[in-house]
Every structure is written in C-alpha cells, then in structure tokens.
Amino acid sequence: MNKEPVAIAPSPEELDYVEMDKIIEETYGSDKENLIMMLQGIQGRYNYIPRPALAYLAEKTGVPLSRIYGIATFYATFSLEPRGRNLITVCLGTACHVRGAKRVQEQIEQLLHISNGQTTEDGSFTLESVRCIGCCSLGPVVKINEDVHARLSPDQVAKTLERYE
Amino acid sequence: MRILSVKDLEKISEEFNEKLSFPQGVKVNVGMASCGIAAGARATLERALKEHPAGDSIEIRQTGCIGFCEEEPLVEILAKGKPRVVYKRVTEDKLPDVFQDYMEETFSKKLILGQMRDPRSVIEEDRPNPLEKVNPIKGIPFLDEIPFYAHQIKIALRNCGYIDPDSIEEYIGRGGYFAFVRILAEMKHEEIIATIKKSGLRGRGGGGFPTGIKWESCRKHPGERYVICNADEGDPGAYMDRSVLEGDPHSVLEGMLIAAYAIGSSQGFIYVRNEYPLAVKRLVSALKQAEDFGLLGDNIAGSDFGFHVKISTGAGAFVCGESTALMASLEGNVGRPRAKYVHTVEKGFRDGPSNLNNVETYANVPVIMLKGADWFSSMGTKYSKGTKVFSLVGKVKNTGLVEVPMGTTLREIIFEMGGGIPKKRKFKAVQTGGPSGGCIPEAFLDLQVGYDELTKVGSMMGSGGMIVMDQGTCMVDLARYFLDFLKGESCGQCTPCREGIKQMLDVLTDICEGRGKEGDIELLEEMGSMIQKFSLCGLGTSAPNPVLTTILYFRDEYEAHIYDKKCPAGVCKPLFHYEVDEKACTGCHVCALKCPQQAITGEKKKLHTLDQEKCIKCGICYDTCKFDAIVVK
Known part of the structure; x- marks a missing residue:
C-alpha cells in the first residue's frame, strides 16, 4: 500500500495565492456571478475547498464570507474536508437504485470500513454518493476518480478496488 | 471561415455531407458518449487509433451515442459503395475481429447489431439516400427492423451517433444551421413565434409549458432579455440531455439562436451540470467553433443581430432544475426558488425577462422551423405533439434512449422496444417523471404517453426517465428512496417541504425497518396532500407523488410491511x-x-x-x- 502522507488542510500561509488569483481574476474575471465556478476551480486544485480559500475569495470578490460559506455548503459537489487519494462516487440514481446500487455501496463500506462521506484512515479512499451521472443504462455504476465502472455487482467490488492504491 | 449567407452554408454542407456519406477509404465511427466510455469505448478508440493513425486508409472517428446503450460500445463501419454496419459490444479485444469481419465481408451475425437502411436525418429528405444503390447484406437485419429502433423517429437525437460532435462542419453537413440562417434572412419575429406556437411544442424538461407561448410572453416584456438553456438534467434515471449535449451540441445552440432572434435577446446562458464533464467539454468546443464561423457573437451571418452565450456549471443541486432556483444559481447565489407571482418571462435572471427551455426543447426547434409546424404536429396526441426521448432503464432487457412519437403506448416501449423484463421475472411498475413523478402499474400499460395522459394516472412526463421495475423492487423502499433523495435536495426555505418530507421519510423508514403501525398509510396520505398544497415550488408540491402513487397502486405491499412485517420483494432487510x-x-x-x-x-x-x-x-x-x-x- 502506498504510504504517502494524507493531504492536510493548508494553513493560510500555505494557500497558493498566485494560483488563487489566477482562478478568481484571470479565469473568472472577479465576477460575483462566477462564484460557483471559482469554488469549482479551487476544489479542482486542492481536491476540496480549504477554509482559508473561502475567506480569500470573500476578500477578493467583496461577497460576505457568510454567503460564500452558504454556497459552499448548499451545493453537493463541494467538500470542505480533505479527501483521500481516490474518490469513489457511487451513483444512487433511480436506475442504479433498482439494480442494487445500495448493496454495492454497502459492500464498499464493509470492505473499507468507512461509511458514506468518510475517508479511510490511510487516506487512500473517500466514499461519496451522487444523485445520477447519466449512465443509467449501465447501472449500477460506480465512478472511481475519472473511471466509470459499469454493471458493478457487489461481488466485483473487492477486485475493482484492488486496482487503486 | 465566416458564414454570411445560405450559400456559404450550402458549400460546407455539400462538402461534408459527401465526406459523411461517401468516405474515401473506410470510416470507423466509435460511439464516445459517457455511456459508451463507461462500457469501454475509450480503450476501443485508443487501440483503433494506434493501429490506424491519422492519414491511414482506415479513418477512425468519434461520434456521440446512437442510443442502444445496452449493446455499447457501438462501432459503425462504412465505406463507399459498401453497406454501413453497426457492430455491438466492441470492446478493445474484439476490434481485430470486427475489422476483419467488415474487410473480408464475412458479416457475422454474432458481432453485428444491424445494418443501416438510410442514414439521412429527418431534415435531409431532399438528398438521395446514400445507401440506395448499395446491396444490403443478406441475413443481417436493418436497424429499423430491430425492435429497439422500430417505433423511433429521431428529431432531437437526429445527429447523435452520426457526426463528430466536435465538428461544426459535420453538423452543417447534415443540414445544421440552415434553419437559423434562413430565418435571419427571411423571417420576422412574429412568424417564428407563430410557427412554434402552431407546432404544439411543449417544454421537454418537465412542466410541459407550451414553448411558443413562453417565447411570446418573454418578448412582450421590455428590458434586456435573456435566453437560457436548462442543461441541469437532475432527474435520476434520465440522460437524454446529456446524450444530445455530448453527441450534437450545435443543435442546442441553433435552437437557442432561433429563440434569441425571435425573442429579441443578445445574451444567452447554458446552465449545465458539473456531473457531465464531457458535455461541458463538447459545449465549450461547440461555442468556440460557432464563434469562429460567425454564427455566435456580434453581427451574426453579416446581419446586425448579435448573440453571446456563456456556459455556467451547476454544482449538484436538484432544485436548480426549477426555473427561479436555476436563475439564482446563475447569478452566483445558492439555488433557492422564489414564489412565482411574477413569472420569469417578466422578471427572471438579473431581474430581466428570461426565457428558459431545456436541451431537448431547443434541439427540436431547428427541425420544426425547417419542416413546418404541421409536419411536427401531425405526430402525437391531441395535446402532446411531436416526439419525446425516453431513457428506458432499470429492469428491462434493452436499455437505452428511445425517441418515439407522443402517443406510443407504455407497452410498446417497454415490451416491444425494451424487450420486456430480464431473467423471466415479472413486470411490476414503471416509474416516470423522476422524483416528482409516480409509479404506473401493469393495468395502465396501454396508456399512450403524453403530458396529460401521464398526469391523469398520478405520474408525469418529467424529463423522460422511464425506470422499469420488476418483482424484485420494493415499492415502499422505492418511495422511501425518493423521499430520502428529496429530503437531501429540499432547499429548506418553506416548512411544508423541509419538515414535511422529513416526517414522511421517518414514517416510511419505520415501515421499511419493521416498526410500521396501523394508521401510518393514512398519515402519509394526509401529510402528502398537505405538502402538495402548501409548498413553495415545484419540488415540494410534487414531492409526495412517488409515495401517493405507490400507496394508490401497491397498498397491499405497504400492508404486508406494516401488518405481516414482510417485504415481499426482498429488499427491506429486517423484513425478509x-x-x-x-x-x-x-x-x-x-x-x-x-x-x-x-x-x-x-x-x-x-x-x-x-x-x-x-x-x-x-x-x-x-x-x-x-x-x-x-x-x-
């Protein structure tokens, strides 16, 4: 097993402000209407949204921190907690649900000893669920990082997870 | 190259239609929509490209999805004077066999899904069928003879699987942008709106509001007007919009351009789900190309009409499919709906008159403008015209996207096209309309699909998800599933929705875990009708539907859970x-x-x-x- 240290929340000094400015100013023109996409950009960079980034975003855009925090917690894709090296996203759309997605999720939970929303102790996996990724014909579907695993049955879970470190 | 007239379009169209229909050498189309990729199409494409790099006599291309997702990855092969063959389940390891099969013309039934009879789209009738003089392969069915494709008429999906979604020239090659450029030169705003009104086109995203009337009322209101595309396909189980965006993004842009011209708007937005990364990518590339061709931006096609489009990505909130919530989210706020005393066509995005239609609705528009309102309204039922794309998924043999005329029966869709239920299990219900819809039992299988028809049996059209369920699906658990979904997605503003859904969910959870008691069903019904009446937006008012329809049609299953402490379907763990x-x-x-x-x-x-x-x-x-x-x- 890969023993890289788990990503820790950067302190304000550790935030890459040059990169933050690039996202906020260059890509999204410091426009308040682009707040959601700025947060997506930050999450794309850090794999989650570090809290100091929220404060910096408030300072740069002039939007109160409370409102930015509201946005970051309202939308499901944002995470304020650091996530593991591999992100497992179980699709819990209706088509996947009737084809047994819940049982696949339970199997993952059992194998990794974590429940939905948690990260394994060694930082290798974070388990999340999504409402639907639109691959309904191939359910149950589990996305690991960018790979979509189709028609996954509970007994295939262990083998599939082995491929990720 | 900037398009200035219909003539410019014609030049490109002829050149690329020739390339699409009569390729030099062999052309291989790999279906590279998200579903195809999930089934392994990327590996297939990579291997094909490695063996036949650019410039080779065999040309490898990517297209969108031709709909039959069950048989993905799908690969189509064509060559001048030879039949066009669609191969099924072409995983990377099968590629050599497939190539050999086509080159040596062995045409093995095992590998082939079917052959094409006529690749032209509905708007290409003036052109001759490129396969007219090609001898068909004996013993291999035409695609339209396969039950899955039998009832289909493709309007919204007309180019999906046929063109490279990243190529505007290929879209033009199949008749794209002709509707818009002609309108720009020849038609008045009122004429366009009159055509759309007459066609009977209704919103394909859920509400089913008549599109022409929406455009008309938006145009009536003064101010900076906005044309917005709802690509926040949130209904779990529905993915037609993803398929259109990934397979034919220009059809949506063209629809938006026509709407913008008719309404008098110079600024458009596409609000697309972040869960669809490929759709976003293809949209971005389509926008860029349309700008390069002078079809977006200022002075479009040499006229004084200008239209700019911005893509905004959502961040995973189902409620943002609701118009006012979507517009709040576009403004960079949390996606909370507001009461609609004042409609968004009057005051919506940035308080300006805003027209919101979804992806499939816009994709229909260019075809209606070219073929006429009468042609469109000749299909369908009394109040539901044209075709509708359904995603046929769940416990059904042939899963995929089907585009059928309104009025096709559920039985035809599920049992003929879908091939019925796998493993000889028994059909139980079909769920339509997503979390706002309902479950339709066997007794209504002969129902013709249409907006009002589905509402009559307690469900709704929604965006077209059709999730088939068999004896192994527990209806109580399903109702609980939807409420759990909606509890998470309720924006929390109004009490009936925020608290009511939670209370109903608690009762349902008790029932599923063996703590159900007498009176629970009646309590659910009472709370359901209260939430329907008093919620602020569509999410709340329709939230109880899955519970109320399952109680209506499957009350015995609820009773088995409550009184016998049994889950007949074998889903609720404590009860079996x-x-x-x-x-x-x-x-x-x-x-x-x-x-x-x-x-x-x-x-x-x-x-x-x-x-x-x-x-x-x-x-x-x-x-x-x-x-x-x-x-x-």
Missing part, C-alpha cells in the same frame, strides 16, 4: 430472509463460493444450507443462482 429451495438447489456450489460471509455450505451436487446467523442479506447468492434456488421468505 433468504432460504435455499430444497427442490431447486442442484448443489452447483456457485453461491457458496461467492458468499462473502461463508454463510452457505454444502457438498457439491448436494443440497446446500444457509446459516441465517452469518447471512448479511447482501443478495449475491440470489443474483448468482441460475436455478432460482435462493428464495425470499
């Missing part, structure tokens, strides 16, 4: 257990090998036993047993 059927068990030992708990024991060829203490009811044995010897008790 698995047993080995002594008569059916052959002792094949497969279940014992697969059981993660080693709860099943027995010698080969002898009756096996299941240790209830160890069993975690994961269902692996139930799914793997070929002899139906694991039974739900």
Whole structure:
C-alpha cells in the first residue's frame, strides 16, 4: 500500500495565492456571478475547498464570507474536508437504485470500513454518493476518480478496488 | 471561415455531407458518449487509433451515442459503395475481429447489431439516400427492423451517433444551421413565434409549458432579455440531455439562436451540470467553433443581430432544475426558488425577462422551423405533439434512449422496444417523471404517453426517465428512496417541504425497518396532500407523488410491511430472509463460493444450507443462482 502522507488542510500561509488569483481574476474575471465556478476551480486544485480559500475569495470578490460559506455548503459537489487519494462516487440514481446500487455501496463500506462521506484512515479512499451521472443504462455504476465502472455487482467490488492504491 | 449567407452554408454542407456519406477509404465511427466510455469505448478508440493513425486508409472517428446503450460500445463501419454496419459490444479485444469481419465481408451475425437502411436525418429528405444503390447484406437485419429502433423517429437525437460532435462542419453537413440562417434572412419575429406556437411544442424538461407561448410572453416584456438553456438534467434515471449535449451540441445552440432572434435577446446562458464533464467539454468546443464561423457573437451571418452565450456549471443541486432556483444559481447565489407571482418571462435572471427551455426543447426547434409546424404536429396526441426521448432503464432487457412519437403506448416501449423484463421475472411498475413523478402499474400499460395522459394516472412526463421495475423492487423502499433523495435536495426555505418530507421519510423508514403501525398509510396520505398544497415550488408540491402513487397502486405491499412485517420483494432487510429451495438447489456450489460471509455450505451436487446467523442479506447468492434456488421468505 502506498504510504504517502494524507493531504492536510493548508494553513493560510500555505494557500497558493498566485494560483488563487489566477482562478478568481484571470479565469473568472472577479465576477460575483462566477462564484460557483471559482469554488469549482479551487476544489479542482486542492481536491476540496480549504477554509482559508473561502475567506480569500470573500476578500477578493467583496461577497460576505457568510454567503460564500452558504454556497459552499448548499451545493453537493463541494467538500470542505480533505479527501483521500481516490474518490469513489457511487451513483444512487433511480436506475442504479433498482439494480442494487445500495448493496454495492454497502459492500464498499464493509470492505473499507468507512461509511458514506468518510475517508479511510490511510487516506487512500473517500466514499461519496451522487444523485445520477447519466449512465443509467449501465447501472449500477460506480465512478472511481475519472473511471466509470459499469454493471458493478457487489461481488466485483473487492477486485475493482484492488486496482487503486 | 465566416458564414454570411445560405450559400456559404450550402458549400460546407455539400462538402461534408459527401465526406459523411461517401468516405474515401473506410470510416470507423466509435460511439464516445459517457455511456459508451463507461462500457469501454475509450480503450476501443485508443487501440483503433494506434493501429490506424491519422492519414491511414482506415479513418477512425468519434461520434456521440446512437442510443442502444445496452449493446455499447457501438462501432459503425462504412465505406463507399459498401453497406454501413453497426457492430455491438466492441470492446478493445474484439476490434481485430470486427475489422476483419467488415474487410473480408464475412458479416457475422454474432458481432453485428444491424445494418443501416438510410442514414439521412429527418431534415435531409431532399438528398438521395446514400445507401440506395448499395446491396444490403443478406441475413443481417436493418436497424429499423430491430425492435429497439422500430417505433423511433429521431428529431432531437437526429445527429447523435452520426457526426463528430466536435465538428461544426459535420453538423452543417447534415443540414445544421440552415434553419437559423434562413430565418435571419427571411423571417420576422412574429412568424417564428407563430410557427412554434402552431407546432404544439411543449417544454421537454418537465412542466410541459407550451414553448411558443413562453417565447411570446418573454418578448412582450421590455428590458434586456435573456435566453437560457436548462442543461441541469437532475432527474435520476434520465440522460437524454446529456446524450444530445455530448453527441450534437450545435443543435442546442441553433435552437437557442432561433429563440434569441425571435425573442429579441443578445445574451444567452447554458446552465449545465458539473456531473457531465464531457458535455461541458463538447459545449465549450461547440461555442468556440460557432464563434469562429460567425454564427455566435456580434453581427451574426453579416446581419446586425448579435448573440453571446456563456456556459455556467451547476454544482449538484436538484432544485436548480426549477426555473427561479436555476436563475439564482446563475447569478452566483445558492439555488433557492422564489414564489412565482411574477413569472420569469417578466422578471427572471438579473431581474430581466428570461426565457428558459431545456436541451431537448431547443434541439427540436431547428427541425420544426425547417419542416413546418404541421409536419411536427401531425405526430402525437391531441395535446402532446411531436416526439419525446425516453431513457428506458432499470429492469428491462434493452436499455437505452428511445425517441418515439407522443402517443406510443407504455407497452410498446417497454415490451416491444425494451424487450420486456430480464431473467423471466415479472413486470411490476414503471416509474416516470423522476422524483416528482409516480409509479404506473401493469393495468395502465396501454396508456399512450403524453403530458396529460401521464398526469391523469398520478405520474408525469418529467424529463423522460422511464425506470422499469420488476418483482424484485420494493415499492415502499422505492418511495422511501425518493423521499430520502428529496429530503437531501429540499432547499429548506418553506416548512411544508423541509419538515414535511422529513416526517414522511421517518414514517416510511419505520415501515421499511419493521416498526410500521396501523394508521401510518393514512398519515402519509394526509401529510402528502398537505405538502402538495402548501409548498413553495415545484419540488415540494410534487414531492409526495412517488409515495401517493405507490400507496394508490401497491397498498397491499405497504400492508404486508406494516401488518405481516414482510417485504415481499426482498429488499427491506429486517423484513425478509433468504432460504435455499430444497427442490431447486442442484448443489452447483456457485453461491457458496461467492458468499462473502461463508454463510452457505454444502457438498457439491448436494443440497446446500444457509446459516441465517452469518447471512448479511447482501443478495449475491440470489443474483448468482441460475436455478432460482435462493428464495425470499
């Protein structure tokens, strides 16, 4: 097993402000209407949204921190907690649900000893669920990082997870 | 190259239509929509490109999805003077066999899904069929003879699977942008709106509001007007918009351009789900190309009409499919809906008159403008015109996207096109309309699909998800599932929705976990009708639908949970257990090998036993047993 240290929340000094400015100013023109996409950009960079980034975003855009925090917690894709090296996203759309997605999720939970929303102790996996990724014909579907695993049955879970470190 | 007139379009169209229909050498189209990629199409494409790099006599291309997702990855091969053949389940390892099969013209039934009869789209009737003089392959069915495609008429999906979505020239090659450029030169705003009104086109995203009337009222209001595309396809189980965006993004842009011209708007927005990364990518590339061709931006096609489009990505909130919530989110706020005393066509985005239609609606527009309102309204039922794309998924043999005329019956869609239920299991219900819809039982299978028809039986059209369920689906659990979904997605502003859904969910959870009691069903009905009446937005008012329709049609299942403490479908874990059927068990030992708990024991060829203490009811044995010897008790 890969023993890289788990990503820790950067302190304000550790935030890459040059990169933050690039996202906020260059890509999204410091426009308040682009707040959601700025947060997506930050999450794309850090794999989650570090809290100091929220404060910096408030300072740069002039939007109160409370409102930015509201946005970051309202939308499901944002995470304020650091996530593991591999992100497992179980699709819990209706088509996947009737084809047994819940049982696949339970199997993952059992194998990794974590429940939905948690990260394994060694930082290798974070388990999340999504409402639907639109691959309904191939359910149950589990996305690991960018790979979509189709028609996954509970007994295939262990083998599939082995491929990720 | 900037398009200035219909003539410019014609030049490109002819050149690229020739390339699409009569390629030099062999052309291979790999279906590279998200579903295809999930089934392994990327590996297939990569291998094909490695073996036949650019410049080779075999040209490898990517297209969108031709809809039959069950048989993905799909690969189509064509060559001048030869039949066009669609191969199924072409995973990377099968590629050499497929190439050999086409080159040597062995045309093996095992590999082939079907051959094409006529690749032209509905707007290309003036052109000759490129396959007219090609001898068909004997013994291989035409695609339209395969039940899955039999009833289909493709309007919104007309180019999906035929063109490279990243090529504007190919879109033009199949008649794209002709509707818009002609309108710009020849038509007045009122004429366009009149045509759309007359066609009977209604919103394909859920509400089913007449599109022409929406455009008309938006145009009436003064101010900076906005044309917005709802690509936040949130209904779980529906993915037609994803398919259109990934396979034919220009059709949506053209629809938006026509709407913008008709309404008098110079600024457009596409609000697309961030969960669809490929759709976003293809949209970005389509926008860039349309700008390069002078079809977006200022002075479009040499006129004084200008239209700019911005793409905004959502961040995973179902409620943002609601118009006012979507507009709040576009403004960079949390996606909370507001009461609609004032409609968004009057005051919406940035308080300006805003027209919001969804992806499929816009994709229909260019075709209506070219073929005429009468042609469009000749299809369908009295109040539901044209075609509708449904995503046929769940417990059905042939899963995929089907575009059928309104008025096609559920039975035709599920049993003829879908091929019925797999594993000889029994049909139980079909769920339409997503979390706002309802479950339709067997008794209504002959119902013709249409907006009002579906509403009459307690469900709704929604965005076109059609999730088929068999005896193994527990209706109480399904109702609980939807409420759990909606509890998470309620924006929390109004009490009936925020608290009511939670209370209903608590009652349903009790029922599913064996704590149901007399009076629970009536309590659910009472709370349901209260939430319907008093919620602020469409999410709340429709939230109880899945519960109320399942109570209406499957009350016995609720009663079994409450009074007998049994889950007949074998889903609610505290209410059932698995047993080995002594008569059916052959002792094949497969279940014992697969059981993660080693709860099943027995010698080969002898009756096996299941240790209830160890069993975690994961269902692996139930799914793997070929002899139906694991039974739900």
